[in-house]
Amino acid sequence: MKATRRYIIIGIILLICAFGAYALLGRSGSEDDTRRGRTQTEQRVSVVVTPLRTMRFEQRVSVQGTLEAKSYANVSARIPGTIEIIFVDEGERVKKGSTRLFQTDDVKLRRAVEIKRQDVAVARCGLREGQARREQVEAELEKAAIDLRRFRKLHEQDAVSSDSYERQQSRHKQTAASLKHAVSLVDLATEQVRQAEIALAIAEKDLGDTLIHAPIDGVVSHRFREEGEMAAAGQPVLRIEDPAVIEASAFLPARYYTQIHEGTSRLVITIAGGTGCSCPVSYKSPTINEKLRTFEIKGLFSNLPEGAVPGAMASIAIVLDSREGRGVPADAVLQRSEKSVIFTAQDGAARMIPVATGLETDGYVELKDIALPEGTPIITRGQTFLNDGTSISIMKEAS
Numbered sequence: 001m002k003a004t005r006r007y008i009i010i011g012i013i014l015l016i017c018a019f020g021a022y023a024l025l026g027r028s029g030s031e032d033d034t035r036r037g038r039t040q041t042e043q044r045v046s047v048v049v050t051p052l053r054t055m056r057f058e059q060r061v062s063v064q065g066t067l068e069a070k071s072y073a074n075v076s077a078r079i080p081g082t083i084e085i086i087f088v089d090e091g092e093r094v095k096k097g098s099t100r101l102f103q104t105d106d107v108k109l110r111r112a113v114e115i116k117r118q119d120v121a122v123a124r125c126g127l128r129e130g131q132a133r134r135e136q137v138e139a140e141l142e143k144a145a146i147d148l149r150r151f152r153k154l155h156e157q158d159a160v161s162s163d164s165y166e167r168q169q170s171r172h173k174q175t176a177a178s179l180k181h182a183v184s185l186v187d188l189a190t191e192q193v194r195q196a197e198i199a200l201a202i203a204e205k206d207l208g209d210t211l212i213h214a215p216i217d218g219v220v221s222h223r224f225r226e227e228g229e230m231a232a233a234g235q236p237v238l239r240i241e242d243p244a245v246i247e248a249s250a251f252l253p254a255r256y257y258t259q260i261h262e263g264t265s266r267l268v269i270t271i272a273g274g275t276g277c278s279c280p281v282s283y284k285s286p287t288i289n290e291k292l293r294t295f296e297i298k299g300l301f302s303n304l305p306e307g308a309v310p311g312a313m314a315s316i317a318i319v320l321d322s323r324e325g326r327g328v329p330a331d332a333v334l335q336r337s338e339k340s341v342i343f344t345a346q347d348g349a350a351r352m353i354p355v356a357t358g359l360e361t362d363g364y365v366e367l368k369d370i371a372l373p374e375g376t377p378i379i380t381r382g383q384t385f386l387n388d389g390t391s392i393s394i395m396k397e398a399s
Contacts, residue, residue, distance in 0.1 A: 044391040048381035049345050051397070052326055054374050057359035057366045059321035065250030065269070069241035069310040070300060073216050077231035078209035081105040086237070090223050094214035094240060101238055104231050106210040113207050116200035123196040127189035134182035141179050144172040218242035221310065241310050246301045247282075250316045251294040259320045260284050260297060267299040268317040271307045281318075326372070327364040332380045333357060343379040343386050344372070345394060350379060352388040 077083075081104035088094060088101055148168045155165040222239040231237055248269050252260070259265070265281040283298040297318070301308065308314070332342050333355065340357055343350045358366035377397065379386065386392070 044348075044393040045350075045382055045385050046395045047343075047345065047350070047379045047383065047386070047392045048395050049377035049397050050329055050332065050380040052328060052367075052372055052374055052376040052378055053364075054324060055327050055361070055364060056322060056324050057327065057361045057364070058319050059359050060268075060317045060319055060361075061252065061256060062315060062317045063250045063252060065248050065314050065316040067269075067271075067308055067310055067312045067314055068247045068249055069218070069243060070245040070247045071216055071218065071242040072221075072310075073218075073240045074236035075101060075212060075215060075238045075240060076234055076236045077102075077104050077212065078233065079104055079109070079206055080230070080232045081210065083225055083227050083229055083231050083237065086223070086225075086227055088220050088238070090220050092220050094218060094220060096214055096217045099214040101212045101214055102225075102231075103211045106207055109203065109207040109210060113200070113203045116196065116203040120193065120196040120200050123189065123193040127186065127193050130182065130186040130189040134179070134186050137175065137179040137182040141172070141175040144168075144175040148172045212237075214240060216240055216242055217244075243309060244302070246308055246310065248279075248299045248301060248314060248316055249296060250298075250318075251292070251296050252318065254288045254293045254295060256318070256320065257284075257288060257295055260318065265297075266319045267297070268319065269299075269301070269308075270315045270317075271312060277301060277303065278319075321359070323359070325358060325366040325368070326370055326374065327361075327366050328378045329380050330360060330363055330365045332378050332383060333365055334383060342367075343383045345377045345379055345392060348391060348393075350383075350386040350388065350390045350392050352386075 084103050084105055086102040088099065094101070148171075151160055151165045151168040154160040155162065218240040219242075220238055221241045223237075224235075224239070225231060225237040248267060250267075260281060262282065262284050263280050266278050267281060268278045279299045279301050281297050282300045283296075285296040288295045328342060333340050334342070336352070340355050341352050342355050343352055345351075353370075353372070355370060356368045358368045360366070377394075379392070381395075382392070
């Protein structure tokens, strides 16, 4: 009986210990859950914000283009012949009308000039002879006129026969006709002199054309022929380019044709990663290539960066549209439920705002018809972890 009572007392004691342990464990779990909930409530997402800014946005189309000299000349010989001497080499600067470029064989042309000069001298001698003959006939006509007047008076007085008088009349007429012939011979000799002088001028011009001078100011960029080779009209011997004014040329797809306007649309070129420079479109092709479906545009540049030389490749951007607007970095715009949204920082929380985007320039996206004032803090880092109302802490503000 005593043993049974002892077992009962031990069982009661164990039961009391079990209930105590359960109570302690339950209180500890409740405190951990409370602490965990408080930690989760106080957790915030760290973000970086950038102020909303007003800037100029541009719609551009970028292509590869080529730089060319606006003024250039492929210089060929005017008179076919062997190239006797070339006075310039590649890279030399030349001046229009004064710098000698090259000369072709001129022996035959020099002899031709001498022959033409002799022809002029002979023609002038013939002219002088004709003039002397005319003066002689004029004197004979004057004498015949005097004799005719005298015989007329004698005939009226019946001092000479009619036959003698008629002979004097015939002599006068013949002398007058001889004078007309002499005058015509003088006119002919005059034209022959003029013809010989023109032929001499042509021969001298041909001789002068054997020596070629620079037709434009510039630099010799290429030498196609060497001394001793044959030169012919239309076959260039040298190429001269003026690097002072460079023309950028590019081809655009046909769909942009109506958006390009001479004098107003602008080109921006960049060479080998350098700074860009711009100019208006100076030329737009009047037609579209029916096979390639492209058209050509050009722009003139007078102050280009280093490396902008004829023949260089350039990145060319054509500005199709330009306007001012409010913009944010492109990374700030997210897609949520097939809509574009941004997050702003307001009173320690993120606020999601649907937006309509426009043009994109230099990494910034235009926000169209947005009511937010300039300077509004836009979350630009950490935004992918946010929802509307998420607590945030601002790490820093981007400039």
